[in-house]
Amino acid sequence: xxxxLPNALTCMNLLCGCVALTLILSMDPAQTRSNxxxxxxxxxxWQPLVQASxxxxxxxxxxxxxxxxxxxxxxxxxxxxxxxxxxxxxxFGVVPGAILFKLLQQVLPMHGLPVGLAYLxxxxxxxxxxxxxxxxxxxxxxxxxxxxxxxxxxLVVASLPxxxxxxxxxxxxxxxxxxxxxxxxxxxxALLVAEIPLFALKFKNLTWQDNSLRFVFxxxxxxxxxxxxxxxxxxxxxxxxxxxxxxxxxx
Numbered sequence: 001x002x003x004x005l006p007n008a009l010t011c012m013n014l015l016c017g018c019v020a021l022t023l024i025l026s027m028d029p030a031q032t033r034s035n036x037x038x039x040x041x042x043x044x045x046w047q048p049l050v051q052a053s054x055x056x057x058x059x060x061x062x063x064x065x066x067x068x069x070x071x072x073x074x075x076x077x078x079x080x081x082x083x084x085x086x087x088x089x090x091x092f093g094v095v096p097g098a099i100l101f102k103l104l105q106q107v108l109p110m111h112g113l114p115v116g117l118a119y120l121x122x123x124x125x126x127x128x129x130x131x132x133x134x135x136x137x138x139x140x141x142x143x144x145x146x147x148x149x150x151x152x153x154x155l156v157v158a159s160l161p162x163x164x165x166x167x168x169x170x171x172x173x174x175x176x177x178x179x180x181x182x183x184x185x186x187x188x189x190a191l192l193v194a195e196i197p198l199f200a201l202k203f204k205n206l207t208w209q210d211n212s213l214r215f216v217f218x219x220x221x222x223x224x225x226x227x228x229x230x231x232x233x234x235x236x237x238x239x240x241x242x243x244x245x246x247x248x249x250x251x
Contacts, residue, residue, distance in 0.1 A: 016059035017091030049161035092150035097125030159233035
């Protein structure tokens with residue numbers, strides 16, 4: 001029975017991604033086109049994306065736990081690895097592209113830009129596929145990562161609808177700028193396949209000496225979440241990249 005537990009968690013990840021995708025696609029692109037730009041700031045508009053974002057959060061937890069449980073129970077298998085990548089391609093490949101697509105589809109007409117530019121959002125999906133394929137065939141990534149992991153990329157994208165809905169810091173106008181969204185698409189796509197070594201949150205023990213960087217990252221992340229809530233997610237991913245890049249220098 002225990003050998004099936006990690007795969008069950010992986011399937012939960014996949015299920016959350018599938019349901020999230022249906023919610024995203026249910027969003028009517030014409031919902032705000034007939035209204036003023038001010039209507040774009042209504043939290044009601046973004047509810048399907050918000051619900052999808054929560055599901056992606058659950059998917060990310062399931063994705064973290066499946067590997068943890070597999071290692072703890074010593075039931076890792078090639079099938080489990082392939083299943084994990086297939087599930088990740090949906091939840092952390094297709095879904096972030098779809099979220100960015102819907103955001104761009106809403107804001108591009110408001111700025112007099114062609115709606116066709118929204119399809120550039122799926123650049124993230126393409127580079128996510130490349131990232132997952134590289135990970136499965138790169139022996140350097142057994143204990144760390146080369147390039148931004150797809151769940152981290154997706155959490156940045158999934159945080160955007162939450163920030164728009166619970167905009168405590170007045171950044172909605174920045175997020176609803178199509179050039180910001182397109183720039184974020186390019187940046188995330190590049191980070192996914194960048195030759196940047198990034199540490200993994202894999203604890204072989206709980207000693208400070210072996211895990212100081214992980215503990216510092218987790219403590220700072222909790223502090224950011226308490227202070228900034230959903231707006232903290234992009235900053236946490238940025239912190240993750242910076243700590244990884246600065247780690248060789250600190251050594």
